[in-house]
Amino acid sequence: MLKTLRKQCKMKQAQLAELLNTSQRNVSYWENGETQPDIDTLIRIADIFDVTLDELVGRK
Numbered sequence: 001m002l003k004t005l006r007k008q009c010k011m012k013q014a015q016l017a018e019l020l021n022t023s024q025r026n027v028s029y030w031e032n033g034e035t036q037p038d039i040d041t042l043i044r045i046a047d048i049f050d051v052t053l054d055e056l057v058g059r060k
Helices: 002-008 013-020 024-031 039-049 053-057
Strands: none
Touching: 002 024, 002 039, 013 024, 013 039, 039 053
16 A cells, blocks of 8 residues: 555655655565554654555555
8 A cells, every 4th residue: 555655646765765764675665565664654654645544554
């Protein structure tokens, strides 16, 4: 879902990484399911894309 939201906003991984004060590599790992962001980061991502945590993690 993260990759979809980021692309809908025409945002690059590096731009999102900067907003989250992390590396582009971390964003790539999250998007590819290699690792998961911590809860604080998930909240910040949800705020950036104006979605709920449930929407962000694909829960209905």
